[in-house]
Amino acid sequence: MTNQTRIAIYGYGNLGRGVELAIRQNPDMRLVAFFTRRDPAALTTLSPDVPVYHADELTARAAEIDVLILCGGSARDLPVQSPACARHFNIVDSFDTHARIPEHFAAVDAAAQEGGHVALISAGWDPGMFSLMRLLGSCILPEGRDYTFWGRGVSQGHSDAIRRIEGVVDARQYTVPVEAALESVRAGENPTLTARQKHTRECFVVAQEGADLKRIEREIVTMPNYFDEYDTTVTFITMEEMKRDHAALPHGGFVLRTGVTGSDGQTPQMIEYGLKLGSNPEFTACVLLCCARAVARMHREGMKGCKTIFDVPPAYFSPKSGEELRRTLL
Amino acid sequence: MTNQTRIAIYGYGNLGRGVELAIRQNPDMRLVAFFTRRDPAALTTLSPDVPVYHADELTARAAEIDVLILCGGSARDLPVQSPACARHFNIVDSFDTHARIPEHFAAVDAAAQEGGHVALISAGWDPGMFSLMRLLGSCILPEGRDYTFWGRGVSQGHSDAIRRIEGVVDARQYTVPVEAALESVRAGENPTLTARQKHTRECFVVAQEGADLKRIEREIVTMPNYFDEYDTTVTFITMEEMKRDHAALPHGGFVLRTGVTGSDGQTPQMIEYGLKLGSNPEFTACVLLCCARAVARMHREGMKGCKTIFDVPPAYFSPKSGEELRRTLL
Numbered sequence A, B: 001m002t003n004q005t006r007i008a009i010y011g012y013g014n015l016g017r018g019v020e021l022a023i024r025q026n027p028d029m030r031l032v033a034f035f036t037r038r039d040p041a042a043l044t045t046l047s048p049d050v051p052v053y054h055a056d057e058l059t060a061r062a063a064e065i066d067v068l069i070l071c072g073g074s075a076r077d078l079p080v081q082s083p084a085c086a087r088h089f090n091i092v093d094s095f096d097t098h099a100r101i102p103e104h105f106a107a108v109d110a111a112a113q114e115g116g117h118v119a120l121i122s123a124g125w126d127p128g129m130f131s132l133m134r135l136l137g138s139c140i141l142p143e144g145r146d147y148t149f150w151g152r153g154v155s156q157g158h159s160d161a162i163r164r165i166e167g168v169v170d171a172r173q174y175t176v177p178v179e180a181a182l183e184s185v186r187a188g189e190n191p192t193l194t195a196r197q198k199h200t201r202e203c204f205v206v207a208q209e210g211a212d213l214k215r216i217e218r219e220i221v222t223m224p225n226y227f228d229e230y231d232t233t234v235t236f237i238t239m240e241e242m243k244r245d246h247a248a249l250p251h252g253g254f255v256l257r258t259g260v261t262g263s264d265g266q267t268p269q270m271i272e273y274g275l276k277l278g279s280n281p282e283f284t285a286c287v288l289l290c291c292a293r294a295v296a297r298m299h300r301e302g303m304k305g306c307k308t309i310f311d312v313p314p315a316y317f318s319p320k321s322g323e324e325l326r327r328t329l330l
Helices: A015-025 A060-062 A078-086 A096-114 A130-141 A156-163 A181-188 A212-222 A239-245 A280-300 A321-329 B014-025 B061-063 B077-084 B098-115 B129-140 B156-163 B178-185 B213-221 B240-245 B281-299 B322-328
Strands: A005-010 A029-036 A052-054 A068-069 A091-094 A118-120 A144-150 A166-175 A199-208 A231-234 A251-261 A265-276 A305-307 B005-010 B030-036 B052-054 B067-070 B088-090 B118-120 B144-150 B168-178 B199-207 B231-236 B251-261 B267-277 B306-307
Touching: A005 A015, A005 A060, A005 A280, A005 B267, A015 A029, A015 A265, A015 A280, A015 B251, A029 A091, A060 B251, A068 A078, A068 A280, A068 A321, A068 B014, A078 A091, A078 A096, A091 A280, A096 A118, A096 A305, A130 A144, A130 A251, A130 A265, A130 B098, A130 B129, A130 B281, A144 A166, A144 A181, A156 A166, A156 A199, A181 B144, A181 B267, A199 A212, A199 A239, A199 B052, A199 B306, A212 A231, A251 B014, A251 B281, A265 A280, A280 B014, A280 B129, A280 B251, A280 B267, A321 B098, A321 B281, B005 B014, B005 B061, B005 B281, B014 B030, B014 B061, B030 B129, B030 B281, B052 B118, B067 B077, B067 B281, B088 B281, B098 B118, B129 B144, B129 B231, B129 B251, B144 B178, B156 B168, B156 B199, B168 B178, B168 B240, B178 B251, B199 B240, B213 B231, B267 B281
Parallel strands: A005 A029, A005 A068, A029 A052, A068 A091, A091 A118, A118 A305, A199 A231, B005 B030, B005 B067, B030 B052, B067 B088, B088 B118, B118 B306, B199 B231
Antiparallel strands: A144 A251, A166 A199, A251 A265, A265 B267, B144 B251, B168 B199, B251 B267
């Protein structure tokens, strides 16, 4: 295929590998490079023909790349990498610290404007597709409420928090929506829900031999911010069970908008969007890649600066022409 | 509120009334006129302060209107009205004859380009929000299938078809998704489904006194295109029951995208979008109004020509600033 969009991946964890695989499902995209802060020689990817460069070489390679997809973490990597890279590349990132999006946007926008590039931040499913659903729901049904439920799925942050407890060898935390709460929303009851009423937390923990399990459990369920506001269950398992039953990273959730229309505000209307993901990072990667396609097109059209999923005409996510989209999907 | 968008409604049936009511929920919008092909003096709206003009006056009033929302039917009204009006106004329509969208687009685009206006066609929920979900699903999960189910809801076209049968006084037809088919899709079984396997049709019929009910039932269930490919049930009811139990126009449905990701294509991923609408025309009207907001903004930014929901940056549907949307909804 000619005119492929040349994609590079910066950071090679679960998300980077997801992007690598997603590119294989999109013939209009071509993977041209990996960048890593580790020793490139030590990095084994699934694409032996694609060169791995040290991150120090990023700027020197800019001319070979249409869009750079940043696959680092939101806590430490992206706040630095996204603005630095947006100066030299069109970029996509999955920055997901909701409260810090405005400052991240400002930093990336300044760099992208200066460099004449397009940067799309906070892509994925939340922020990302779920944000888009919250926006559409609030526009269509202005007199209404929205509800976001997450899970059943692995929360990386909560799993990490458990691993930091003394005596814990490994841990996996599942966030689970409370079925009764979800049903109440679906029934149009417009409930006001506390954190505890919306989600429960299920923890699977491998402890060191001889560790005080009662103490570990207590430290988990009382942990501020992470667990104290939820009903949390802790199940101790063996490392074998962990590897056998908890290797995948499933996730998902629901965005619901309930509202009313009509002369007396008595007509109930409901919108529900749900995701059931076999792999959170692989799905997120698919969204990032669609965004990379959109970014490349926006750049070709002369745009610049920082964008979010709210700014992208949906047709830009597709490799198909407007005519074909109207004929086949409208 | 200053800088309100001035909306006019052309055609005053269920959809026109829905737009009239939706404007009351959106303080940035103002209803400035109704247009009708009937005698304006004979039209009683819910907004006695808003003038009703004959359609002949449309062109003369163009300067008073930012966006004209066309609320006529797709069979006879919109193919003529939309191109004619797009020459003089920014317009939104809900043209829903899927097979004829390309030619409708071409006719409206030519008129809008010539007049320097923006026209958004085929807005609503299908075509409209469902189309958007089909597009997003196919972009995110290119190796996958999509499924659209409609209902439970009233099909106006099928109800009308029954009313044309001799001996029928009134009729209401509900399209109902087959639960087993929906569950099979949700279970990731990727079924291939016939029309009969996806939907059933429930008909409620008021017959003339003394009419041959067996003949009416036979004529319904064997009617080509409308019923012969479906499992159809016919229930005869009284006019009282019709008025009491079937006055509302509920509808809804589901768009599902099932796909796979990963190195071996073995990771299942599923996206589901569902609508449960107390009133089909009132919800459609809400979507049209969001589109009118977007059209007004696109026109202010100097765009022209025919657009669809695929071409609109989602932020344009909202009265809020990009900064506020990022802070509150992303």
